[in-house]
Amino acid sequence: MKSEEVDSNTAVARSSVSKRDRKYDLEERLLEYAANIIRFCECMIKSDAGRHVSGQLLRSGTAPLAHQGEAQAAESSKDFIHKMKVALKELRESSRWIKLALRVPLTKVVTKANELLSETDELIRILVTSIRTARANSLQKLSA
DSSP states (O other): OOOOHHHHHHHHHHHOGGGOOOOOOHHHEEEEEHHHHHHHHSOOOOOOOHHHHHHHHHHHHHHHHHHHHHHTTOHHHHHHHHHHHHHHHHHHHHHOOOHHHTTTTTOOHHHHHHHHHHHHHHHHHHHHHHHHHHHHHHHHHHHO
């Protein structure tokens, strides 16, 4: 294994946060998720396919942080829901790119990929719940 790969794997391992130590602030989780996506992409095999999948995953995996930030400044409930749905869409896309990277394989850090898939799933569940809550609150305001 090249020293560059060892350094990348070490950085990926250090970036992992145990579940019991994980913060539940959504912005912080999305920030850490985006950072872990970047670290994971840096560990991908340097080939045409690796660069393509890495580039796609970089875009979709870092976007939810920005979309959630935009949602916090939403001008209406409808705007908030829309922006959160876009963040959700990006997380679902990220899940597919990570799965493809594992299937080919384009990475040697399988454990990290599985951790990212798990966190992606948890973030998807959080956003789905947030969107449902926002919709319910919006409907309550309309009927009040």
